[in-house]
Amino acid sequence: MKNNNYFKLEQKFETITGLKNILTIAQWDCSTYMPDGASQNKNKELATLSSLISSLESSPEVGSLIHEISLDSNDLDAWQLSNLNLIRKKHEYSQVIDLSLQKKYVEAAGQCEFIWRECRPNNDFKKLAPYL
Secondary structure, three states, rough: OOHHHHHHHHHHHHHHHHHHHHHHHHHHHHHOOOOOOHHHHHHHHHHHHHHHHHHHOOHHHHHHHHHHHHHHOOOOHHHHHHHHHHHHHHHHHOOOOOOHHHHHHHHHHHHHHHHHHHHHHOOOOOOHHOOO
16 A cells, blocks of 8 residues: 555544544533633634634645545555545535534534523523524
8 A cells, every 4th residue: 555645644633533522512512511600702612613623624735635535545445445436425424514603603503502401401492592
């Protein structure tokens, strides 16, 4: 196996996967240990990290690597070809929605969750309705 572009792409997605794991842990932390009043800042931080991950997945460099590897994929084994196809799908999917819109969505969804937590104990879901 001598496809250096494949290894570059694999390293990029290793970083992306690590960042996604960190995001998942941070979301869990917010869902379980968030102190009152901290939600707005944490929500923006989570949206920023999510946006960073999306920008890495949708980067032109990733697209170029996928294209170059596809042109010379004869030395990839079956697992690597499957991995390349999965990465291609993730890259294509990441470009469907504009990054700024993705960030706004993550912020809105986070805000909705925090409002829901306030409304749930009192069954005051009329307060939640505008955020849905």
